[in-house]
Structure formats: C-alpha cells, structure tokens
C-alpha cells in the first residue's frame with residue numbers, strides 16, 4: 148500500500164532523542180530553546196515560541212493578542228476543525244468567510260463582507276501547503292486594525308514572493324507526524340512582535356515568567372526537549388522534503404492533465420506551494436463517483452483521503468451552536484476533493500501508477 152502520509156525518521160532523530168533521554172532534562176529545556184531559534188531563523192521572524200500542538204499554537208496566539216469574549220474572528224470553513232475551535236477556546240466567536248475554488252483558501256472579498264465592529268482578527272489557512280492571499284489579507288487587516296493569525300500548520304517552507312508563510316504577522320505551525328516536518332506532537336508560534344512572543348511564553352506555562360510567580364491565567368502547553376530534538380533533525384531536511392513533494396506533485400499534474408472531470412491543483416503566481424496534500428477535484432464528467440475512485444485506488448494499493456468531507460460550519464457541533472449560513476464553495480469542495488500521496492517516500496514509478504490507475508477509469 149502507498150500510504151497517504153509517512154513520517155521520515157532517520158538516525159539523526161533517533162540519536163537526538165537518545166541524547167535528550169540521557170541528558171536528564173526530558174521536559175522543556177535547552178533543546179526547545181535551540182529549536183525555537185532555529186525555526187525562527189528558518190521562517191525569518193524574530194521570535195518563535197514552541198508549544199505541544201498546532202492547536203495550542205492557535206489558541207495561545209489568540210490569547211496573546213488578548214482576543215476573547217465579545218470578539219469575532221474570521222476563519223475559512225474549509226479547514227481542519229482546530230482552526231475554528233481555537234477561537235472558541237479563547238471565548239471568541241468564529242465567523243466564517245468562504246474560500247476560493249482554485250486555491251481552496253479564504254477569499255479576501257468574502258473577508259471584507261464579514262467585518263463588523265466586533266472583528267478582531269483573521270485566521271487565513273495555507274491549506275494543503277498553498278499560501279493564502281496574504282498580501283491582500285494584510286492590507287485588509289491594516290485598514291481595519293485587525294490581527295492576522297496565519298494557520299500555517301500545513302505550510303512549513305511555503306512562501307509568497309520569497310516571503311515564508313508564518314512571517315506576516317503571527318504564524319502557527321503544527322508538527323504532527325503527517326505534516327511536512329514533525330516533532331511527534333508539537334507546534335510553534337512565529338512572530339516579529341515581542342509582546343506576542345512574551346505573552347505566549349507565559350500562557351504556555353501557567354502565566355509565569357519566573358517559576359511560581361504567576362501574572363496571568365496560563366496553561367501547560369509546553370513542548371518537551373524530546374520533541375524538540377526530533378524537530379531539530381527534521382528542520383535540516385524540510386526544504387529537501389518539500390522539494391520532493393513538489394516534484395511528485397508536478398509529475399502527477401503532468402500525467403493527469405487533460406483527464407476529463409479532473410481538476411488538478413493550481414499554483415497561484417509567486418507561490419511556493421509545498422504540497423502538504425496533493426488535492427484533486429473530481430467533477431461529474433469524470434464518470435465515476437469519488438467513493439468509486441477511492442475504492443479503485445485502494446484495490447490498486449494506493450492510499451487516498453478526503454480533507455475535509457464536512458466543512459466546519461456544517462459539523463454537528465457547529466450546527467448545535469446555531470451556525471446555519473450557506474458556504475457554497477466550501478460545500479462544493481467538500482463533495483469534490485480527494486488527496487493523493489505525494490510525500491517524499493513516494494517514487495516516480497508510484498506516481499505513474501497512481502496516474503495510470505486514475506486514467507484507466
């Protein structure tokens with residue numbers, strides 16, 4: 148079976164973890180600090196604050212900008228649920244703005260329509276590794292004095308005109324094993340804003356700067372040195388891993404071009420799309436349903452997945468909160484998308500097998 152995702156763990160990661168275990172400092176310590184400095188320098192921000200998941204990064208980033216009850220935060224409905232849930236954790240209200248059908252990312256025109264007196268922030272998501280329209284989003288945010296908390300959980304190394312995702316205002320990354328780089332579980336906040344970084348450090352550790360002196364309500368959302376050691380090894384290879392994903396995606400785009408009923412992923416001008424997922428749209432002209440294609444691929448030993456079958460605003464929990472607005476593009480995409488394996492372990496021969504299996508429908 149060609150799996151849809153596979154973490155790459157080498158000798159360096161194993162050695163790093165053993166060294167930490169033998170050092171005696173196995174929770175947050177010097178490796179976390181080293182990882183934060185290395186990741187900040189990789190993204191091109193002054194600060195990085197490591198936490199124990201991408202979800203925690205989003206939660207802490209919102210709290211660090213003092214977003215809470217009475218505030219509204221604009222999010223896309225076509226994303227992993229954590230993007231919107233983090234807003235609820237902070238006590239604020241997620242307001243959905245629909246996405247664009249070509250890049251799958253939040254539509255700046257829809258954002259403008261959703262801004263009210265209560266709006267405090269926008270959370271664009273760089274979905275599947277494709278940068279959101281950060282230039283327009285930053286311009287809207289500056290005009291309305293809003294924070295931009297970029298959910299770059301799928302976009303390690305992605306860039307817009309040479310500027311990395313996560314470097315525009317406040318960036319949030321996940322290091323879950325299926326992402327472009329991993330620390331097992333883990334996450335990080337990147338920013339040039341010293342106040343956000345300082346508050347984030349306190350919020351992740353019980354609201355304290357000095358141990359046992361507490362200045363605000365905080366949590367325990369710390370990363371461990373064991374995770375940071377894995378992250379340090381992974382960070383050395385992330386560009387090469389991204390390049391391998393891009394090469395696989397380009398080969399698949401080429402092999403699938405001209406197939407009726409299949410829309411291959413687009414790359415907007417000036418974007419480095421790092422293909423956390425390679426996601427096709429299957430339209431009725433394809434002559435086979437998405438479920439039938441999934442079965443066919445699976446019979447040929449090819450893993451695939453649907454990210455995401457239900458947009459956030461239609462999830463049972465969100466319906467129970469009273470959300471009932473239509474989001475036509477997100478709802479259409481949820482029915483049409485299918486992701487195929489392009490991670491670095493997939494070979495060119497396997498890419499050809501995937502393409503042939505789809506072509507011989």
Ligand SMILES: *Cc1c(COP(=O)(O)O)cnc(C)c1O
Nearest residue numbers: 200201202227229300301321323
């Ligand atoms: C993975 C992911 C998250 C959450 O990250 P975790 O580390 O799993 O908590 C948030 N948003 C998006 C878009 C993600 O893909």
